[in-house]
Amino acid sequence: NGDADMVSLARPFLADADFVNKAAEGRADEINTCIGCNQACLDHIFSGKMTSCLVNPRACFETIINITATDNPKEVAVIGAGPAGLAAATTAAKCGHKVTIYDAESEIGGQFNVAKQVPGKEEFYETLRYFGRQLELAKVQVNLNTRVTAEELNNSDYDEVIIATGISPRMPPIKGIDHPKVLNYLDVLKYKKPVGKKVAVIGAGGIGFDVSEYLVHSGVATSQNIEAYMKEWGVDMTLQARGGIEGVKPEVAAPVRDVYLLQRKDSKVGAGLGKTTGWIHRAGLKSKAVKMLSSCDYQKIDDQGLHLSIDGKQQILDVDNVIICAGQDPLRDLVEGLEKPYHLIGGADVAAELDAKRAIEQGTKVAISL
Structure with a gap:
């Protein structure tokens, strides 16, 4: 232009x-x-x-x-088309292996399909576009809407299996955790279950912050509109203000929900976020009036809401929904009964925190090692 x-x-x-x-x-x-x-x-x-x-x-x-050509080409099955599985499949194929990737969903992406729903994380669409093209170029056989069993793999001609089946959300042992107002983060981001106007988010790691960001927005995210984004952060695009910011008051759209972001630890909420980006996430939620509280001890969930103590003081948060973002467990049921040589990668290996950096690196290195 x-x-x-x-x-x-x-x-x-x-x-x-x-x-x-x-x-x-x-x-x-x-x-x-x-x-x-x-x-x-x-x-x-x-x-x-x-x-x-x-x-x-x-x-x-x-x-x-x-990534070099192998002297021993193998037939490889990759189970799961999330970040780890995509990295493994494309890398193994580039090394000369014959690769087939399976996923139970209708599209590749795994947890990236969840993350891309969050305002400000739309670039994840680009990563999936890239991997989709690499699968084509590397001639990887892609089988979506396909759930594979250990028996099927045992009866196949695959030499090795890479298991990248991801995670399942962990539900903490809180009395009333099965109450109808309780949802997990996949219910919200993936399955789009209805969420009320007053919400408590349990767990203030990266997922808790993402869910909170998602809940306070509506319509097109400001990250997709330069003018709206600059207004939200108090930047004068005409440069009439000194430095483009002096005296400029941020214009933040009102949040569509009243959100509490809670954590058990007594440390600063969001202390474990990225070193150079954590302050942005905290500032963004603060501008949306999200109440970030630490030192929370959860007692029960019932019709009244979430019963908890904060710094030892008993409270009841009158909320419509309680959303659980309290970690996850590896999904590796496929290992039971599997007789083929296999490798666990990504969340199926370690699910302590969803970590795309580790998942993609691990998938790449495992594929090279075949």
Whole structure:
């Protein structure tokens, strides 16, 4: 459009060093897009770690993580088409293995299909676009809407199986956890179950913050509208204000729900978020009047709401729904009875915290090791 004389790229080259070459050759659909997460680049830098990239674990490790042709091609089944499974399948195929990937859902993506619903995380669509194209280029056989059993795998010709079946939300032992007003985060983000106007979110990790962000918004997210986004953060796009910000009052749309974000720990809510992005998430929720509370001890859930003590003081939160974001457990039932050599990756391996950075790196490395 002639909007710029020069374009500067930094993080996008970590995501894909061939960005410019692919664009120049008309292969934009093959570009691995930076999702702006900072998790493996800036967060690593400010923690004294080697820089890399969540969507491209080979960044800065190109001489260590090598994708080379194998001398022993195998038939490989990858079960689960989330981030870990997609990384494993595409990498194994690039190494020369014959790969088939299975998923019980109707589209690839796994937990990324949940995350992309959250305002500000729309770039996850781009990561799935990239992996979808890589599956095509690597000639990976994709079988969606397909739930595989151990018996079927045992009777197959596969030499090895990579299990990337993900996680299931953990439900804490709170009295009344089976009350109708209790939902888990998948109920909200994936299955779109109705949520009332007053909500308590139990668990203030990354998922709890994402769910809270999702609940206070309605309509098109400001992250998809530059003018609205700048107004929300108090930036004067006309540059009449000094520095574009002096004296500019943020214009934040009213939240559509009254949300409590709760955690058991007595530390600052959101202390475990990204080093360079945690403050953004906290500031965003604060602007939406989300009440972030620590040192919570949950007693029970009933028709009155959520009974708890905060710093030892008894309270009842009169809420329409209680949404559980209190961790997850690995889904690895497929291992029982499986006689083929197998590898657990992603959430099926470790589900302590949903970690796409670890999942994609692990999937890549396991595929190279076959």
